Amino acid sequence: MILRSFRFVDVESPVEYFNSWLTPVPHFFVRNHMHEPSELDASGWRLSLGGEVEKPLTLSLAELSKMETHSIVNTLECAGNGRSLQRPQVPGIQWGKGAVGTARFSGPRLGDVLQRAGVKPTGKHVMFRGLDEVPGKVPPFIRSIPIEKALDADTLIATHMNGSPLTRHHGFPARALVPGWIGAASCKWLAEIKVLDAEFVGNFMSPGYRFPNQPAKPGDAVKPEDTHPLTALSVKSVISGPSDDATLKAGKVAVHGAAWAGEADIVKVEISADGGATWDIAKLGHDQAHYAWRLWSYDWKPAKAGDYTIQSRATDSQGRTQPATPVWNPSGYLYNAIDLVNIHVS
Amino acid sequence: MFRKMSANGKPLLKKVTAKSDMAVSAIALLALISVSPFWALNQKAAPANVTADLPAGPMQAKATTACLECHEARIILQQRLSRAAWTKEVDKMTKWGAVVDGADRDALIDYLSSNFSPDKPAYEPQRTTDKNGSGRTSK
Numbered sequence: 284m285i286l287r288s289f290r291f292v293d294v295e296s297p298v299e300y301f302n303s304w305l306t307p308v309p310h311f312f313v314r315n316h317m318h319e320p321s322e323l324d325a326s327g328w329r330l331s332l333g334g335e336v337e338k339p340l341t342l343s344l345a346e347l348s349k350m351e352t353h354s355i356v357n358t359l360e361c362a363g364n365g366r367s368l369q370r371p372q373v374p375g376i377q378w379g380k381g382a383v384g385t386a387r388f389s390g391p392r393l394g395d396v397l398q399r400a401g402v403k404p405t406g407k408h409v410m411f412r413g414l415d416e417v418p419g420k421v422p423p424f425i426r427s428i429p430i431e432k433a434l435d436a437d438t439l440i441a442t443h444m445n446g447s448p449l450t451r452h453h454g455f456p457a458r459a460l461v462p463g464w465i466g467a468a469s470c471k472w473l474a475e476i477k478v479l480d481a482e483f484v485g486n487f488m489s490p491g492y493r494f495p496n497q498p499a500k501p502g503d504a505v506k507p508e509d510t511h512p513l514t515a516l517s518v519k520s521v522i523s524g525p526s527d528d529a530t531l532k533a534g535k536v537a538v539h540g541a542a543w544a545g546e547a548d549i550v551k552v553e554i555s556a557d558g559g560a561t562w563d564i565a566k567l568g569h570d571q572a573h574y575a576w577r578l579w580s581y582d583w584k585p586a587k588a589g590d591y592t593i594q595s596r597a598t599d600s601q602g603r604t605q606p607a608t609p610v611w612n613p614s615g616y617l618y619n620a621i622d623l624v625n626i627h628v629s
Numbered sequence: 630m631f632r633k634m635s636a637n638g639k640p641l642l643k644k645v646t647a648k649s650d651m652a653v654s655a656i657a658l659l660a661l662i663s664v665s666p667f668w669a670l671n672q673k674a675a676p677a678n679v680t681a682d683l684p685a686g687p688m689q690a691k692a693t694t695a696c697l698e699c700h701e702a703r704i705i706l707q708q709r710l711s712r713a714a715w716t717k718e719v720d721k722m723t724k725w726g727a728v729v730d731g732a733d734r735d736a737l738i739d740y741l742s743s744n745f746s747p748d749k750p751a752y753e754p755q756r757t758t759d760k761n762g763s764g765r766t767s768k
Binding site for chain 2: 284
Protein backbone atom coordinates (compact mmCIF):
# COMPACT_ATOMS: atom_id res chain seq x y z
CA MET A 284 0.00 0.00 0.00
CA ILE A 285 1.05 3.60 -0.57
CA LEU A 286 1.25 5.66 2.60
CA ARG A 287 0.02 9.19 2.02
CA SER A 288 -0.36 10.00 5.69
CA PHE A 289 -0.08 8.12 8.94
CA ARG A 290 -1.91 10.68 11.07
CA PHE A 291 -4.61 11.05 9.81
CA VAL A 292 -4.70 7.70 8.09
CA ASP A 293 -4.67 8.09 4.33
CA VAL A 294 -3.54 5.02 2.42
CA GLU A 295 -3.77 4.24 -1.26
CA SER A 296 -3.83 0.99 -3.22
CA PRO A 297 -1.19 0.56 -5.91
CA VAL A 298 -3.04 0.21 -9.23
CA GLU A 299 -1.42 -3.18 -9.82
CA TYR A 300 -3.71 -4.48 -7.06
CA PHE A 301 -6.77 -3.82 -9.23
CA ASN A 302 -6.88 -7.32 -10.64
CA SER A 303 -9.72 -8.73 -8.60
CA TRP A 304 -13.30 -7.58 -8.91
CA LEU A 305 -13.65 -7.32 -5.15
CA THR A 306 -10.77 -5.55 -3.44
CA PRO A 307 -9.55 -7.43 -0.36
CA VAL A 308 -10.12 -5.26 2.69
CA PRO A 309 -6.38 -4.99 3.57
CA HIS A 310 -5.84 -3.60 0.05
CA PHE A 311 -8.74 -1.16 0.18
CA PHE A 312 -7.78 2.52 0.33
CA VAL A 313 -8.41 4.44 3.54
CA ARG A 314 -9.32 8.12 3.64
CA ASN A 315 -9.73 9.78 7.03
CA HIS A 316 -10.26 13.48 7.58
CA MET A 317 -9.78 13.30 11.34
CA HIS A 318 -8.51 11.01 14.06
CA GLU A 319 -10.23 7.65 14.12
CA PRO A 320 -12.46 7.17 17.19
CA SER A 321 -10.25 6.21 20.12
CA GLU A 322 -12.91 3.93 21.56
CA LEU A 323 -15.27 1.83 19.53
CA ASP A 324 -17.40 -0.39 21.69
CA ALA A 325 -19.92 -2.43 19.72
CA SER A 326 -22.12 -3.06 22.73
CA GLY A 327 -22.21 0.59 23.78
CA TRP A 328 -22.56 1.99 20.28
CA ARG A 329 -25.84 3.73 19.47
CA LEU A 330 -27.18 5.28 16.29
CA SER A 331 -29.58 8.15 16.84
CA LEU A 332 -32.07 9.32 14.25
CA GLY A 333 -33.84 12.64 14.66
CA GLY A 334 -34.68 15.94 13.03
CA GLU A 335 -37.63 16.10 10.65
CA VAL A 336 -39.11 12.76 11.69
CA GLU A 337 -42.29 11.69 13.49
CA LYS A 338 -40.59 9.41 16.01
CA PRO A 339 -36.92 10.05 16.83
CA LEU A 340 -35.23 6.78 17.67
CA THR A 341 -32.02 5.23 18.88
CA LEU A 342 -30.76 1.89 17.63
CA SER A 343 -28.15 -0.44 19.08
CA LEU A 344 -25.98 -2.57 16.83
CA ALA A 345 -28.03 -5.61 17.85
CA GLU A 346 -31.25 -3.86 16.83
CA LEU A 347 -29.72 -2.75 13.55
CA SER A 348 -28.54 -6.31 12.89
CA LYS A 349 -32.10 -7.62 13.24
CA MET A 350 -33.28 -5.54 10.30
CA GLU A 351 -33.42 -7.00 6.81
CA THR A 352 -29.94 -6.99 5.31
CA HIS A 353 -29.10 -6.02 1.75
CA SER A 354 -25.83 -6.20 -0.14
CA ILE A 355 -24.48 -3.81 -2.74
CA VAL A 356 -21.23 -4.25 -4.62
CA ASN A 357 -19.97 -0.71 -4.86
CA THR A 358 -16.90 0.98 -6.22
CA LEU A 359 -15.95 3.54 -3.61
CA GLU A 360 -13.67 6.32 -4.79
CA CYS A 361 -12.32 9.33 -2.96
CA ALA A 362 -13.37 12.53 -4.73
CA GLY A 363 -9.71 13.57 -4.68
CA ASN A 364 -8.39 10.42 -6.33
CA GLY A 365 -5.86 11.49 -8.98
CA ARG A 366 -5.36 14.92 -7.44
CA SER A 367 -1.56 14.67 -7.79
CA LEU A 368 -2.00 14.59 -11.58
CA GLN A 369 -3.69 18.01 -11.73
CA ARG A 370 -1.66 20.94 -13.09
CA PRO A 371 -1.27 23.39 -11.57
CA GLN A 372 -1.10 21.36 -8.37
CA VAL A 373 -3.77 21.90 -5.78
CA PRO A 374 -3.71 21.38 -2.01
CA GLY A 375 -4.95 18.17 -0.43
CA ILE A 376 -3.86 14.57 -0.09
CA GLN A 377 -1.81 13.96 -3.22
CA TRP A 378 -3.50 10.77 -4.30
CA GLY A 379 -2.19 8.92 -7.29
CA LYS A 380 -4.66 6.64 -9.04
CA GLY A 381 -5.46 4.24 -6.23
CA ALA A 382 -7.89 5.94 -3.83
CA VAL A 383 -10.57 3.61 -5.13
CA GLY A 384 -11.70 0.06 -4.48
CA THR A 385 -14.67 -2.24 -4.86
CA ALA A 386 -16.32 -4.21 -2.09
CA ARG A 387 -19.59 -5.90 -1.22
CA PHE A 388 -21.17 -3.76 1.48
CA SER A 389 -24.01 -5.20 3.55
CA GLY A 390 -26.45 -3.86 6.09
CA PRO A 391 -29.98 -2.55 6.42
CA ARG A 392 -31.37 -0.02 4.00
CA LEU A 393 -31.09 3.54 5.24
CA GLY A 394 -34.61 3.97 3.86
CA ASP A 395 -35.96 1.24 6.16
CA VAL A 396 -34.47 2.98 9.19
CA LEU A 397 -35.84 6.33 8.04
CA GLN A 398 -39.25 4.77 7.45
CA ARG A 399 -39.26 3.42 10.99
CA ALA A 400 -38.79 6.98 12.27
CA GLY A 401 -41.25 8.41 9.75
CA VAL A 402 -39.83 11.23 7.64
CA LYS A 403 -41.95 14.38 7.76
CA PRO A 404 -42.83 16.11 4.46
CA THR A 405 -40.39 18.83 5.51
CA GLY A 406 -37.49 16.36 5.43
CA LYS A 407 -35.39 17.14 2.35
CA HIS A 408 -31.83 16.17 3.27
CA VAL A 409 -30.26 13.54 5.49
CA MET A 410 -27.21 14.43 7.55
CA PHE A 411 -24.59 11.97 8.80
CA ARG A 412 -22.32 12.52 11.77
CA GLY A 413 -19.52 10.11 12.55
CA LEU A 414 -17.45 9.52 15.65
CA ASP A 415 -14.25 10.96 14.17
CA GLU A 416 -12.30 12.90 16.77
CA VAL A 417 -11.79 16.49 15.75
CA PRO A 418 -8.40 18.11 16.35
CA GLY A 419 -8.12 21.77 17.29
CA LYS A 420 -10.91 23.93 15.90
CA VAL A 421 -11.27 21.91 12.72
CA PRO A 422 -14.92 21.78 11.67
CA PRO A 423 -16.46 18.35 12.29
CA PHE A 424 -16.81 16.03 9.33
CA ILE A 425 -20.55 16.31 8.76
CA ARG A 426 -22.23 16.11 5.38
CA SER A 427 -25.73 15.54 4.02
CA ILE A 428 -27.33 13.86 1.02
CA PRO A 429 -30.70 14.64 -0.59
CA ILE A 430 -33.68 12.66 0.75
CA GLU A 431 -34.21 10.97 -2.64
CA LYS A 432 -30.77 9.35 -2.51
CA ALA A 433 -31.22 8.52 1.18
CA LEU A 434 -34.46 6.68 0.42
CA ASP A 435 -33.02 4.87 -2.61
CA ALA A 436 -33.27 1.12 -2.06
CA ASP A 437 -29.52 0.76 -2.67
CA THR A 438 -28.40 3.22 0.01
CA LEU A 439 -27.38 1.30 3.12
CA ILE A 440 -26.24 1.58 6.67
CA ALA A 441 -23.40 -0.86 6.07
CA THR A 442 -22.08 -3.01 8.88
CA HIS A 443 -20.17 -5.50 6.73
CA MET A 444 -17.60 -5.33 3.95
CA ASN A 445 -16.85 -8.40 1.83
CA GLY A 446 -18.79 -10.54 4.30
CA SER A 447 -16.95 -9.48 7.45
CA PRO A 448 -17.75 -6.79 10.00
CA LEU A 449 -16.32 -3.43 9.01
CA THR A 450 -12.80 -2.87 10.24
CA ARG A 451 -11.92 0.19 12.27
CA HIS A 452 -10.38 1.91 9.24
CA HIS A 453 -13.54 1.42 7.24
CA GLY A 454 -16.01 2.69 9.80
CA PHE A 455 -16.77 -0.02 12.38
CA PRO A 456 -19.41 -0.67 13.53
CA ALA A 457 -21.54 1.04 10.87
CA ARG A 458 -21.13 3.49 8.02
CA ALA A 459 -23.35 5.07 5.43
CA LEU A 460 -22.99 3.50 2.02
CA VAL A 461 -24.15 5.91 -0.67
CA PRO A 462 -23.49 3.90 -3.82
CA GLY A 463 -22.06 5.53 -6.90
CA TRP A 464 -21.26 8.74 -5.06
CA ILE A 465 -17.98 10.21 -3.89
CA GLY A 466 -16.52 8.40 -0.90
CA ALA A 467 -17.09 11.40 1.39
CA ALA A 468 -20.84 10.78 1.18
CA SER A 469 -20.43 7.41 2.90
CA CYS A 470 -19.78 8.65 6.45
CA LYS A 471 -17.80 6.23 8.64
CA TRP A 472 -18.28 5.43 12.35
CA LEU A 473 -21.87 6.57 11.94
CA ALA A 474 -23.42 7.83 15.19
CA GLU A 475 -26.13 10.27 14.20
CA ILE A 476 -28.57 10.61 11.35
CA LYS A 477 -30.59 13.80 11.21
CA VAL A 478 -33.28 14.63 8.69
CA LEU A 479 -33.03 18.29 7.70
CA ASP A 480 -35.28 20.66 5.80
CA ALA A 481 -32.30 21.89 3.75
CA GLU A 482 -28.78 20.85 2.82
CA PHE A 483 -26.43 20.78 5.81
CA VAL A 484 -24.34 23.92 6.16
CA GLY A 485 -20.75 23.20 7.10
CA ASN A 486 -17.20 23.15 5.82
CA PHE A 487 -17.42 19.72 4.20
CA MET A 488 -20.50 20.75 2.17
CA SER A 489 -19.12 24.21 1.32
CA PRO A 490 -16.45 25.14 0.44
CA GLY A 491 -15.41 21.47 0.68
CA TYR A 492 -16.48 18.88 -1.89
CA ARG A 493 -17.86 21.26 -4.47
CA PHE A 494 -17.27 21.43 -8.20
CA PRO A 495 -17.38 24.44 -10.55
CA ASN A 496 -20.65 24.86 -12.47
CA GLN A 497 -18.67 25.98 -15.51
CA PRO A 498 -15.26 24.71 -16.63
CA ALA A 499 -12.53 26.62 -14.82
CA LYS A 500 -9.31 27.76 -16.43
CA PRO A 501 -6.48 25.88 -14.73
CA GLY A 502 -5.23 27.93 -11.81
CA ASP A 503 -8.25 30.23 -11.64
CA ALA A 504 -10.17 30.86 -8.45
CA VAL A 505 -13.84 29.85 -8.49
CA LYS A 506 -16.46 31.66 -6.39
CA PRO A 507 -18.41 29.41 -4.00
CA GLU A 508 -21.70 30.54 -5.56
CA ASP A 509 -20.47 29.21 -8.91
CA THR A 510 -20.10 25.68 -7.56
CA HIS A 511 -22.32 22.74 -6.64
CA PRO A 512 -21.89 19.83 -4.21
CA LEU A 513 -20.21 16.73 -5.58
CA THR A 514 -22.50 13.72 -5.85
CA ALA A 515 -21.96 10.84 -8.30
CA LEU A 516 -18.58 9.76 -9.62
CA SER A 517 -17.33 10.37 -13.15
CA VAL A 518 -16.59 7.80 -15.84
CA LYS A 519 -13.03 6.55 -15.47
CA SER A 520 -10.62 3.77 -16.31
CA VAL A 521 -7.18 2.94 -15.01
CA ILE A 522 -4.53 0.61 -16.39
CA SER A 523 -3.41 -1.87 -13.74
CA GLY A 524 -0.85 -3.52 -15.99
CA PRO A 525 1.61 -3.32 -17.53
CA SER A 526 3.17 -0.91 -15.08
CA ASP A 527 4.31 2.51 -16.11
CA ASP A 528 7.94 2.41 -17.33
CA ALA A 529 7.86 -1.37 -17.71
CA THR A 530 10.16 -3.08 -20.20
CA LEU A 531 8.44 -5.96 -21.96
CA LYS A 532 9.48 -8.60 -24.42
CA ALA A 533 8.00 -8.41 -27.92
CA GLY A 534 4.99 -10.63 -28.50
CA LYS A 535 1.60 -10.57 -26.90
CA VAL A 536 1.24 -7.98 -24.14
CA ALA A 537 -1.69 -8.28 -21.72
CA VAL A 538 -3.06 -4.82 -21.01
CA HIS A 539 -5.61 -4.79 -18.20
CA GLY A 540 -7.35 -2.59 -15.70
CA ALA A 541 -10.63 -1.46 -14.21
CA ALA A 542 -13.32 1.01 -15.27
CA TRP A 543 -16.21 2.55 -13.34
CA ALA A 544 -18.81 5.24 -13.73
CA GLY A 545 -20.56 5.95 -10.43
CA GLU A 546 -24.31 5.55 -10.95
CA ALA A 547 -23.88 4.74 -14.65
CA ASP A 548 -22.69 1.53 -16.29
CA ILE A 549 -19.51 1.05 -18.27
CA VAL A 550 -20.40 0.53 -21.93
CA LYS A 551 -16.92 0.15 -23.37
CA VAL A 552 -13.23 0.55 -22.70
CA GLU A 553 -10.96 1.39 -25.61
CA ILE A 554 -7.21 1.05 -25.89
CA SER A 555 -4.81 3.02 -28.04
CA ALA A 556 -1.12 2.32 -28.56
CA ASP A 557 -0.54 4.98 -31.20
CA GLY A 558 -1.12 8.24 -29.36
CA GLY A 559 -4.88 8.12 -29.75
CA ALA A 560 -4.96 7.88 -33.56
CA THR A 561 -6.77 4.53 -33.40
CA TRP A 562 -8.65 2.81 -30.59
CA ASP A 563 -9.46 -0.88 -30.13
CA ILE A 564 -12.16 -2.29 -27.89
CA ALA A 565 -11.02 -4.03 -24.71
CA LYS A 566 -12.82 -7.12 -23.41
CA LEU A 567 -14.95 -6.40 -20.34
CA GLY A 568 -14.79 -8.83 -17.43
CA HIS A 569 -17.62 -11.15 -16.53
CA ASP A 570 -18.30 -9.78 -13.04
CA GLN A 571 -20.59 -6.80 -12.94
CA ALA A 572 -22.99 -4.93 -10.68
CA HIS A 573 -24.70 -1.60 -11.07
CA TYR A 574 -22.32 0.50 -8.98
CA ALA A 575 -19.24 -1.66 -9.40
CA TRP A 576 -16.27 -1.36 -11.66
CA ARG A 577 -15.71 -3.68 -14.61
CA LEU A 578 -12.36 -5.27 -14.99
CA TRP A 579 -11.14 -5.21 -18.59
CA SER A 580 -8.34 -6.71 -20.66
CA TYR A 581 -6.80 -6.29 -24.06
CA ASP A 582 -4.25 -8.44 -25.85
CA TRP A 583 -1.88 -6.13 -27.62
CA LYS A 584 0.66 -7.29 -30.15
CA PRO A 585 3.26 -4.61 -30.75
CA ALA A 586 4.52 -4.75 -34.33
CA LYS A 587 8.08 -3.87 -33.40
CA ALA A 588 10.37 -2.97 -30.53
CA GLY A 589 10.34 0.57 -29.25
CA ASP A 590 8.78 2.97 -26.78
CA TYR A 591 5.01 3.06 -26.59
CA THR A 592 2.31 4.90 -24.72
CA ILE A 593 -0.72 2.75 -23.94
CA GLN A 594 -3.92 4.68 -23.27
CA SER A 595 -7.28 3.54 -21.88
CA ARG A 596 -10.57 5.36 -22.36
CA ALA A 597 -13.92 4.37 -20.84
CA THR A 598 -17.41 5.33 -22.00
CA ASP A 599 -20.54 4.91 -19.88
CA SER A 600 -24.29 4.42 -20.30
CA GLN A 601 -24.87 8.16 -19.91
CA GLY A 602 -22.71 8.79 -22.99
CA ARG A 603 -19.83 10.19 -20.96
CA THR A 604 -16.29 9.46 -22.13
CA GLN A 605 -13.02 10.16 -20.35
CA PRO A 606 -11.54 13.45 -21.54
CA ALA A 607 -8.06 13.69 -23.05
CA THR A 608 -7.12 16.43 -20.59
CA PRO A 609 -8.18 16.59 -16.94
CA VAL A 610 -11.01 18.87 -15.93
CA TRP A 611 -9.11 21.16 -13.58
CA ASN A 612 -10.79 22.55 -10.47
CA PRO A 613 -9.38 24.28 -7.38
CA SER A 614 -9.54 21.20 -5.14
CA GLY A 615 -8.59 18.64 -7.77
CA TYR A 616 -11.77 16.60 -7.54
CA LEU A 617 -12.99 13.91 -9.94
CA TYR A 618 -9.80 13.56 -11.97
CA ASN A 619 -10.76 11.28 -14.83
CA ALA A 620 -8.52 12.00 -17.81
CA ILE A 621 -7.70 9.16 -20.21
CA ASP A 622 -5.22 6.93 -18.40
CA LEU A 623 -1.84 6.04 -19.83
CA VAL A 624 1.33 4.09 -19.18
CA ASN A 625 4.63 4.42 -20.99
CA ILE A 626 6.35 1.13 -21.75
CA HIS A 627 9.34 -0.14 -23.65
CA VAL A 628 9.11 -3.22 -25.88
CA SER A 629 12.50 -4.88 -26.39
CA MET B 630 6.92 2.93 18.70
CA PHE B 631 5.48 4.78 21.68
CA ARG B 632 8.81 6.38 22.55
CA LYS B 633 9.18 7.58 18.99
CA MET B 634 5.76 9.16 18.97
CA SER B 635 6.27 10.72 22.38
CA ALA B 636 9.55 12.22 21.36
CA ASN B 637 8.01 13.74 18.31
CA GLY B 638 5.02 14.88 20.27
CA LYS B 639 7.04 16.73 22.91
CA PRO B 640 6.78 20.25 21.56
CA LEU B 641 3.12 19.66 20.89
CA LEU B 642 2.36 19.22 24.57
CA LYS B 643 2.98 22.89 25.05
CA LYS B 644 0.00 23.73 22.90
CA VAL B 645 -3.29 25.05 24.19
CA THR B 646 -5.47 22.03 23.55
CA ALA B 647 -2.66 19.61 23.01
CA LYS B 648 -2.62 17.46 26.10
CA SER B 649 -5.95 15.76 25.83
CA ASP B 650 -5.82 15.66 22.04
CA MET B 651 -2.37 14.21 22.03
CA ALA B 652 -3.29 11.63 24.59
CA VAL B 653 -6.27 10.65 22.50
CA SER B 654 -4.14 10.68 19.37
CA ALA B 655 -1.49 8.52 20.95
CA ILE B 656 -4.08 6.02 22.13
CA ALA B 657 -5.81 6.05 18.76
CA LEU B 658 -2.52 5.65 17.00
CA LEU B 659 -1.42 2.79 19.18
CA ALA B 660 -4.76 1.08 18.77
CA LEU B 661 -4.55 1.63 15.04
CA ILE B 662 -1.04 0.29 14.83
CA SER B 663 -1.98 -2.78 16.78
CA VAL B 664 -5.03 -3.70 14.73
CA SER B 665 -3.92 -2.73 11.25
CA PRO B 666 -1.93 -5.12 9.15
CA PHE B 667 -0.31 -2.47 7.03
CA TRP B 668 0.65 -0.45 10.04
CA ALA B 669 2.71 -3.21 11.55
CA LEU B 670 5.74 -1.57 10.06
CA ASN B 671 9.07 -3.26 10.46
CA GLN B 672 10.80 -0.90 12.85
CA LYS B 673 14.24 -2.54 12.59
CA ALA B 674 14.29 -2.32 8.83
CA ALA B 675 12.89 1.18 8.58
CA PRO B 676 13.03 3.04 11.88
CA ALA B 677 12.09 6.38 10.33
CA ASN B 678 8.93 5.13 8.67
CA VAL B 679 6.36 5.94 11.30
CA THR B 680 7.01 9.63 11.34
CA ALA B 681 8.68 12.03 9.00
CA ASP B 682 10.29 15.35 9.81
CA LEU B 683 9.87 18.75 8.27
CA PRO B 684 13.00 20.04 6.53
CA ALA B 685 15.65 22.02 8.34
CA GLY B 686 15.33 25.76 8.29
CA PRO B 687 14.69 28.74 10.52
CA MET B 688 11.00 27.88 10.84
CA GLN B 689 11.33 24.11 11.27
CA ALA B 690 10.64 24.12 14.99
CA LYS B 691 7.76 26.57 14.82
CA ALA B 692 6.20 24.78 11.84
CA THR B 693 6.51 21.50 13.69
CA THR B 694 4.73 22.96 16.69
CA ALA B 695 2.05 24.73 14.68
CA CYS B 696 1.27 22.06 12.10
CA LEU B 697 2.10 18.66 13.53
CA GLU B 698 -0.16 18.92 16.53
CA CYS B 699 -3.05 17.90 14.33
CA HIS B 700 -1.45 16.00 11.46
CA GLU B 701 1.85 14.51 10.51
CA ALA B 702 4.59 15.95 8.32
CA ARG B 703 3.84 13.82 5.26
CA ILE B 704 0.71 15.84 4.62
CA ILE B 705 2.97 18.84 4.14
CA LEU B 706 5.87 17.03 2.45
CA GLN B 707 3.65 15.87 -0.42
CA GLN B 708 2.30 19.33 -1.33
CA ARG B 709 3.69 21.35 -4.24
CA LEU B 710 2.03 24.74 -4.01
CA SER B 711 2.49 28.33 -5.00
CA ARG B 712 3.07 31.01 -2.39
CA ALA B 713 -0.52 32.20 -2.85
CA ALA B 714 -1.83 28.68 -2.20
CA TRP B 715 0.40 28.27 0.88
CA THR B 716 -0.87 31.59 2.20
CA LYS B 717 -4.44 30.33 1.96
CA GLU B 718 -3.50 27.07 3.66
CA VAL B 719 -1.68 28.78 6.54
CA ASP B 720 -4.57 31.18 7.12
CA LYS B 721 -7.12 28.34 6.97
CA MET B 722 -5.16 26.20 9.40
CA THR B 723 -4.70 29.14 11.77
CA LYS B 724 -8.47 29.57 11.75
CA TRP B 725 -8.74 25.85 12.52
CA GLY B 726 -6.56 26.06 15.58
CA ALA B 727 -2.92 26.03 14.46
CA VAL B 728 -1.10 28.38 16.82
CA VAL B 729 0.89 30.75 14.63
CA ASP B 730 2.17 33.98 16.13
CA GLY B 731 1.19 36.88 13.89
CA ALA B 732 4.85 37.86 13.69
CA ASP B 733 5.71 34.39 12.33
CA ARG B 734 3.01 34.12 9.66
CA ASP B 735 5.02 35.46 6.73
CA ALA B 736 8.13 33.51 7.71
CA LEU B 737 6.07 30.32 7.94
CA ILE B 738 4.61 30.96 4.48
CA ASP B 739 8.14 31.60 3.18
CA TYR B 740 9.38 28.35 4.71
CA LEU B 741 6.55 26.28 3.25
CA SER B 742 6.53 27.89 -0.17
CA SER B 743 10.29 27.64 -0.60
CA ASN B 744 10.50 24.01 0.51
CA PHE B 745 7.30 22.77 -1.16
CA SER B 746 6.94 24.77 -4.35
CA PRO B 747 5.59 23.43 -7.67
CA ASP B 748 9.09 23.17 -9.16
CA LYS B 749 10.30 20.69 -6.52
CA PRO B 750 10.47 17.01 -7.51
CA ALA B 751 7.40 14.97 -6.63
CA TYR B 752 7.33 13.50 -3.13
CA GLU B 753 8.03 9.75 -3.08
CA PRO B 754 5.60 8.14 -0.67
CA GLN B 755 6.57 5.20 1.48
CA ARG B 756 5.18 1.83 0.47
CA THR B 757 4.45 -1.37 2.26
CA THR B 758 5.67 -4.17 0.06
CA ASP B 759 3.91 -7.23 1.37
CA LYS B 760 0.88 -7.94 -0.79
CA ASN B 761 -0.89 -9.46 2.18
CA GLY B 762 -0.53 -6.17 3.94
CA SER B 763 1.73 -7.49 6.69
CA GLY B 764 3.71 -4.36 6.29
CA ARG B 765 7.30 -4.88 5.23
CA THR B 766 8.40 -1.59 3.86
CA SER B 767 10.58 -0.26 1.12
CA LYS B 768 11.82 3.24 0.30
